[in-house]
Amino acid sequence: MLVDDLIRAVGADHVLTDAGLREGYERDWTGRFGAEAACVVRPADTAEVAEVLAACRAHGTALVPQGGNTGLVGAGVPRGGEVLLSLARLDGLGPVDPATAQVSAGAGVTLAALQEAAGAAGFDAGIDFAARDSASVGGLVACDAGGARALAHGTARARVAGLDAVLADGTVVERMQGLLKDNAGTPLPSLLVGSEGTLGIITAVRWRLVARRAARVAALIPLASLADAEGTLAVLRRELPSLEAADFFTDDGLSLVLEHLDRRPPVIPRVPAYLVVECAAADDPTDELAGALEAAGIEDAVVADDTTSRRHLWQFREAHTEAIAARGIPHKIDIGVPLARLAEFVEKVPAVVGDAQPILFGHLGDGNVHVNVLGPDPADETVDVAVMELAAELGGTISAEHGVGVAKAAQLGLVRSAGEIAAMRAVKRALDPDGLLNPGAVLE
């Protein structure tokens, strides 16, 4: 039996068949996606992952890989009957190599742990987002996560100097040497970044750190209209070499956050939209920020120049996710549009979601909007499709940083040509001919 083979691979303690033990792995964070798994398997290292894959192959059972289970598109939870492969135990973190500014992290290392290790060695992980305490390295590379600092450092892809992975046929790709220049043939590690566990299982990542810019200052900028945001950002980009993040939210979302956190508004009077910007440099960027705000004609920004007040200020933006989830099961549609069309997109969303309640926020500098919709039944995809169609119409993408998962696989054709999708299918068939890896994610 499959379970016996899995027990032989990882030990009886790490094959969870009991419904109560499986439960926490079977549903996503929002409660929108998930189903029963055949069992949950918790290997300890790459060799055990390879053995789990061999057992699944032998029994023709598909598997769904899972990191911190913070995904929002259903890619890391079962569709029904698969083996759930938890990578949480692959949590080894090596020493930071200061000469290359790299560190080796197992797939199960949380982003917070990576950030802490980087900070202790005088570096920065170069990526940050609100799910940092649970999201893990393998998952964030598998979906090419972005977050607020992508504006300065790029998405997870830019942080990958190499990785270890297990392919469907059991081949172990070992590329943890951290060679920045290594163009010997088709770069398999690059192919796996953003493939959402459909082409191979990432088990470790050689992570590229960035220089620590310890002096930080943040500002909350009230905007009369999101249409002003592009012009403001243009000035900030020019005047602020230290600019690391530029996120936005609207007053509707702020109302939910204030109620959820029981806090007072950051500015009075309230305005339709808000930017949160953060600058980071070796030397205190406060004067540089003040000069840039003046150049942009902004007089009413709230500036936070110490760690506590910066965290406090970022909470208005980061707490959107939990404040929305506290109201019900949201439809979360992460899209990207060219910055020049972002205000138009935001303005058009209410019309396309009808009677439902839209709450929009996101990463302005990346043209990345998180459309959250409360109201429709979790299984009803009407608003999701309408929002993705709008993003596509405006020259954008249906997935900016959360991935395609199962939530958006049927809409891939909105932003990828038939030829491109055929090429993706050919790659999938070549690497996973039996369709064992994360079936239904990315490609229907």
Ligand code: MLT
């Ligand atoms: C964020 O920017 O907070 C994350 O992408 C999570 C979310 O969209 O809820």
Ligand code: ZN
């Ligand atoms: Zn985000």
